[in-house]
Amino acid sequence: MASQGRRGVSDRRNPKNEGILSRVSNSISQSPILFQGRQAASDAAVVAKKLFKSTGKAAWIAGTTFLILVVPLIIEMDREQQMNELEMQQASLLGTPAQK
Amino acid sequence: MAGFVPPPPPPAPPAPPKPDEKVDYFDLPCPIPYEEIHREALMSLKPELFEGMRFDFTKGLNQKFSLSHSVFMGPTEIPSQSSETIKIPTAHYEFGANFIDPKLMLFGRILTDGRLNARVKCDLTENLTLKANAQLTSEPHMSHGMVNFDYKGGDYRTQLQLGNGALFGASYIQSVTPYLSLGGEVFWAGQHRKSGIGYAARYNTDKMVATGQVASTGMVALSYVQKVSEKVSLASDFMYNYMSRDVTASFGYDYILRQCRLRGKIDSNGCTAAFLEERLNMGLNFILSAEIDHRKKDYKFGFGLTVGE
Numbered sequence: 001m002a003s004q005g006r007r008g009v010s011d012r013r014n015p016k017n018e019g020i021l022s023r024v025s026n027s028i029s030q031s032p033i034l035f036q037g038r039q040a041a042s043d044a045a046v047v048a049k050k051l052f053k054s055t056g057k058a059a060w061i062a063g064t065t066f067l068i069l070v071v072p073l074i075i076e077m078d079r080e081q082q083m084n085e086l087e088m089q090q091a092s093l094l095g096t097p098a099q100k
Numbered sequence: 101m102a103g104f105v106p107p108p109p110p111p112a113p114p115a116p117p118k119p120d121e122k123v124d125y126f127d128l129p130c131p132i133p134y135e136e137i138h139r140e141a142l143m144s145l146k147p148e149l150f151e152g153m154r155f156d157f158t159k160g161l162n163q164k165f166s167l168s169h170s171v172f173m174g175p176t177e178i179p180s181q182s183s184e185t186i187k188i189p190t191a192h193y194e195f196g197a198n199f200i201d202p203k204l205m206l207f208g209r210i211l212t213d214g215r216l217n218a219r220v221k222c223d224l225t226e227n228l229t230l231k232a233n234a235q236l237t238s239e240p241h242m243s244h245g246m247v248n249f250d251y252k253g254g255d256y257r258t259q260l261q262l263g264n265g266a267l268f269g270a271s272y273i274q275s276v277t278p279y280l281s282l283g284g285e286v287f288w289a290g291q292h293r294k295s296g297i298g299y300a301a302r303y304n305t306d307k308m309v310a311t312g313q314v315a316s317t318g319m320v321a322l323s324y325v326q327k328v329s330e331k332v333s334l335a336s337d338f339m340y341n342y343m344s345r346d347v348t349a350s351f352g353y354d355y356i357l358r359q360c361r362l363r364g365k366i367d368s369n370g371c372t373a374a375f376l377e378e379r380l381n382m383g384l385n386f387i388l389s390a391e392i393d394h395r396k397k398d399y400k401f402g403f404g405l406t407v408g409e
Contacts, residue, residue, distance in 0.1 A: 061394050068374050068390050069364045073355065076376075080357050 123278060128255040131281035134271040135259075137300050140309045141323035144335035144354040147363045147375035149389045151175055151187075151400035158408030166408075168196040168209075174402065185398050214238035227252045266290025279304055318343030331356050370395040383409055 028034065132139065152174010160166040172194070175187035196209040205221040219233040229252070234245035246263040261269035267290065273283030281302050288295040298315035306327075313321045318341045325335040332355055339348045352365030360378040367373075373391040380386050385406040392399050 064392055065366065065372050065394075068372050068392055069366065072362055072374060072376055072388075073353075073364070076355065076357060076360050076362055079359070083358070 125277075128275040128278055130252060130255060131257060131273045131275045131283070132302065132304075133250065133257055133259070134273045134283050134285060134300065137273075137283070137302050137311050137313065138321065138323055140325040140333075141311065141335050141337050144325060144333060144363060145323075145337050145350055145352040145365050147373070147389070149373055149375060149391050149400065150402040150404070151389075151391075152402050154387065154402065154404030156404070156406045156408070158406075160409065164200055166198045166200075168194075168198065168408070170194040170196070183396070185396060261287070273300070369393070377406075383407060 150172075152172060154174075155171045156168065157170070158166055158168045170193070171191075173191040174189065176190045178186045178188060180186045190213075192212045194209055194211045196207065198208075199206040203223045205219075207217070207219040209217040214237060216236040217233070218236075220231065222230045224230055229248075229250040231248040231250065232246065234243070236243040244264050246261060246267070248262075249260045251258045255275040257273050259269075259271045261267070261271075263269075267287070269285065269287035271283060271285035273281055275281045281304070282300070283302075284297070284299045286295070286297045294317075296316040298313060298317075298319075300311065300313040302309065302311045304310075308327065309323075309325045311321075311323050313319070320340040320342065321338070323335065323337045325333060327333045332353065334351075334353050336351045337349065340346070347368070349368040350365055352363065355362045360376060362374070362376050364374040365372065371391065371393045374389075376388040378386045378388075387402075387404040387406060389402040389404075390400070
């Protein structure tokens with residue numbers, strides 16, 4: 001408090017804007033709120049980077065597992081269905097009972 | 101223990117009794133052999149995955165006799181101490197001969213790296229069966245052989261096993277109700293001075309099979325297979341080793357369609373695998389195998405062709 005007062009007295013010799021400007025900008029750049037804000041921003045950047053990487057890893061694992069387990073199944077079931085349709089068509093066309 | 105799979109036993113007698121009918125405890129079906137107690141789960145969850153190219157050709161010379169030629173080219177894994185997997189490309193050709201008769205079956209296989217496999221299955225009488233298998237290698241002390249005597253009773257089976265290196269084993273399994281069978285086994289390995297005892301139970305209906313097995317070597321294995329429809333069955337398996345605190349659970353499916361058979365499984369060790377056998381033509385099968393291990397980052401893919409009945 002006392003130091004602030006002394007600063008104010010010495011600055012009165014300088015133009016008033018400079019004194020007030022430097023005081024205000026100092027108080028802004030050294031305020032505890034801004035310091036916490038910067039810390040939070042860097043933490044958020046670290047977390048976002050980790051999240052991005054782990055989402056990428058999870059997407060890779062899910063994608064390759066889906067490719068190995070599900071895609072052949074879909075292909076085969078589709079072929080089976082096509083063959084069934086073909087057989088039903090042939091059966092209805094030729095009048096033969098549907099074969100197993 | 102016995103790696104030999106005999107042809108499936110004749111189908112079990114009559115359908116299970118209706119609820120109001122009294123169970124005849126003197127007329128129970130014959131149980132599954134002890135070593136095949138996990139058969140359905142193993143068929144769905146442990147297909148023969150391989151890496152590389154495989155070609156099998158089987159030619160029947162006679163109704164009973166057939167020859168087989170098989171070529172394999174691909175990397176083989178070597179067990180290593182470090183966590184890295186070491187693979188060495190290998191290639192071999194295997195020549196085999198089979199003789200199949202209702203009472204006697206003989207299989208022989210020889211590989212270009214000097215290994216010989218031989219199996220014999222002989223029905224000495226209607227209830228007593230002799231099985232033997234031997235594996236000879238050119239490396240010293242790596243050859244072994246085993247002989248099994250199986251006796252099949254009305255509703256029980258017993259087996260006596262003798263192997264080289266002073267290996268003795270015996271097992272017994274009994275049908276307790278038309279659906280449930282219980283069994284036990286003991287073994288003694290002279291070379292390693294180890295002995296063990298194990299118990300197993302199997303509950304079997306038309307739609308599902310549940311098995312459990314405990315052994316004094318520390319292994320607990322439970323499995324459950326549900327036949328969802330004629331073409332689809334789902335299987336799950338849980339293995340726990342209480343000595344080494346190892347746990348593995350796996351789930352799999354088995355689709356048997358007209359032209360193909362597709363098996364897929366996923367594991368708690370981060371391993372997924374799929375195995376497809378597709379029938380391109382009469383006697384011509386195309387095989388695809390894939391296995392991904394996410395933890396060790398090990399990827400294995402294989403394809404092959406099987407010609408012959």
